[in-house]
Amino acid sequence: METAIAAVQAEDEADTSPGKRSSKPRTTNRGSLPSHLARIEEVIEPESLICACGGCLHCIGEDVSERLDVVPAQFRVIVTRRPKYACRACTDGVVQASAPARLIQAGLPTEATVAHVLVSKYADHLPLYRQAQIMSRQGIDLDRSTLADWVGRAAYELRPVFDALITDLKRSSNLFMDETRAPVLDPGSRKTKTGYFWALARDDRPWSGDAPPGVAFTYAPGRGGLHAERILQGFSGILQVDGYAGYNRLIAPDRVGSDIRLAYCWAHARRKLVEITRNGAAPIAEEGVKRIGELYRIEAELRGLDPQTRFAGRQERSAPLVTDMEAWLAHHRARIAAKSPLGEALAYIAKYWEGLKLFLTDGRIEIDNNSVERTIRPIALNRKNSLSAGHDAGAESWATIASLVETCKLNAVDPQAYLTATLTAIVKGHKQSRIDELLPWNHPALCCKCHQ
Incomplete structure (x- = not known):
């Protein structure tokens, strides 16, 4: 759409018919040119500095404009010479500097x-x-x-x-985890098999934490919870996840080892209700979306504050809304068929209710799992462009x-x-x-x- 508008505007500007002017001035977003870019200056002088009266013109000012230019990426060759030296007075040998180490030994690239x-x-x-x-x-x-x-x-x-x-990530007290498909060629079968990238992410910026954000992807041949357990060995704390059942292995009663608590994602709960509203009038689902939206509005105001302030704000403003929503959830689940789309959406929320409420107890916990989902999007782009990994x-x-x-x-x-x-x-x-x-x-x- 914007490209088409620009083409029409260019055609309009090229029309030099007398008296014709564009009904609306063209809007532009010139952006800004950062100061670190190299400046190549050119001065355009008039053809003559002699006035019509015969006198000499003198400079009284100037107009300056800047345009963004580009030099296409160019490859170059680094030639390394290592002279050899020998003494004319003796035969003690040849002196030569050692060859510099290379990532690709005897290879072409720097x-x-x-x-x-x-x-x-x-x-x-x-x-x-x-x-x-x-x-x-x-x-x-x-x-x-x-x-x-x-x-x-x-x-x-x-x-x-x-x-x-x-x-370093596993030293944190609060992490996010998610998984996504990783098609891999299966040698001999002439097909691809489905592996998974498990993303483990840290983002303490919403509560002004000191630890830098980061994400680590681990490839695994499957999606079973045993892979999550292997990746998380040595981690104790809050793990923010979606509703995938494989994570239940991490909180099994008979599990021996580190203490992990699962905080579930309100965005996934909301998503299931939104899908119902798209299929027609659904007042109960719409009300659920509105209730969750109120929680997100509060979170937007608390983002970036310290954990204590976030905890206090949630207890004062969000906790009553969650308590009221719990009663609303129980009321409608008793009235709606369990196997209907709405019944299944409400059952999903009820199933993970304790983990959904966990954000109220700690200012370091986010309301959703979006932090790690954003880091996975580039994986999906690579998967689309490259189709699969070779092995x-x-x-x-x-x-x-x-x-x-x-x-x-x-x-x-x-x-x-x-x-x-x-x-x-x-x-x-x-x-x-x-x-x-x-x-x-x-x-x-x-x-x-x-x-x-």
Whole structure:
């Protein structure tokens, strides 16, 4: 629609008929050009600085305008020369500087080139075959399999950083979890099998927590609760989830180990009622949506405040609404057929009622699971563009790199700069004992906002 409007406006502006003017001035959103961009100045002088009277013109001011220009990405070749030196007075041997370490031994790419491929694939969702086509336009003939080799080797080197990321997340008292499909080629069958990416996320920003946000994706061959249990080993605290039954394994009475409490998602409860309202008049479902909306309006006002203030506000304003809704829920469940769409929606809410109420007891708990669902959307885009992972190991590489890229985004860190610096540090022998220094939020100099 906006493209069509712009085309009509351009046609209108090109019409030079006498006296014809646009009935409405064109609205523009010029944006802003940040100060860190290079400025190439050009001065346009009049054809003559001689006045009609014969005198000389002098400058009394100027008009300045700025336009955004682009130099298309260009590849370049880094030529490394290592001279050899020998003594003329003796035969003690030849002296030569050691060859610098490389991520791809005897390979073509620099660490920045590998980072570019990773970011293009996992942040910009360009499959490797499309990247190969883009490179070919500059005369660089690289096969997709070569780029895949770079990705796999980078994922291997980045694995310790991923392990440090997930370890750091599990030290938190409150995490989000969700899962999404991961189609993987099944060798020999000429088909794909369905694996899953399990996302474990932290976002303490709604209650002004100090811990930086982050997300870690773990590939698993299935969706069973045993995979969630394996991923969460060592974690104790609040886990915010949707209503998937597999999470019940984490709170089973006979479970031995860490203490986990499940906080359920009001957005999922609301979604089931909204689906009913779309099929026609549904006053009970509409009332339920309205009641949940009142809770969300309160949450919007409490977002960003400290946990104590959020807890007090919820107790004063939200708790009475939840208590009233509990009575409303029981009343209508007794009157509506259990197997009707509305009956099933109300039964879903009743089934998870205790977990839905948990946000009232702690200001650090969010009302829904949306924080982790937002981090999963890029996985879906990659899945759509790339169709599938080549094998289980490829899916694990996908999870490793996507975790670091998405954590960069959550912390406003440029993933290209981060991955270049991190891969370079690893190649140069960064110590395993200091691996936490390579986590995305520990690179403040790479923050996109530092240039603004």
